[in-house]
Amino acid sequence: MFQIQVFTFSPVQENTYVLHNENNNAIIIDPGCYFTAEEETLKNFIDEKKLNVVKLLNTHCHLDHVFGNKYIYKTYNIIPIIHKNEEQMLKLAPLSAEKWGLPFDNYKGELSFVEEGEIIFLDVDELLVIAAPGHSPGHICFYCKKQNFIIGGDVLFYESIGRTDLPLCNHDDLIRNIKTKIFTLPDETIVYSGHGQYTTIKYEKEFNMFLR
Secondary structure, eight states: OOEEEEEEETTTTEEEEEEEOTTSEEEEESOOOOSHHHHHHHHHHHHHTTOEEEEEEOSOOOHHHHTTHHHHHHHHOOOEEEOGGGHHHHHHHHHHHHHTTOOOOOOOSOOEEOOTTOEEEETTEEEEEEEOOSSSTTOEEEEETTTTEEEEETSEETTEEOOOOSTTOOHHHHHHHIIIIITTSOTTOEEEESSSOOEEHHHHHHHOGGGO
8 A cells, every 4th residue: 555755846936746655665756855954855855764776757847747767766775757748858858947047957868758648556556547638748647546546746736727938838738638538537646736725626626716
């Protein structure tokens, strides 16, 4: 069974997730650690829990979600797993970072790709890959049916949605994917977002003004 630990990193206040199980194996999702102290915070947690990090996942490759990719690769020798349509966003991340005044050393190595419908395993625990582009061209979410949660990246937030005024965004695609893919999940599903507090499908159906 997954246990979920969230860290909020960088000046952008991005949520980094560590999913780990009773075998002390772990997945890191969207490492946003920008400062050395944030890298140390993440590593200290992993060391204290004696976790074996076996996978690195990116919901998408905007700068704030990949700040820590190179550090995770160097520390744990695991390569990022992304959707193929995010490869261009990863390459553009340093340019975006310069514009935001947040330069960083980007990961430039090997990548592994997943498609919608694939299952990502951590021992017997499963995450279903759901494609939900709009905020970015290859945005994916990771859904655990057994435990009723989804790691949603920047698709759906508490009373909000991902911004679509960035390069290669598409507002209509984002709204359609939320309504046809995310809102079809059970109402009790907990949504762990890329920024801010968690929410639920039921709450957002009732109160999210962007989706009425």
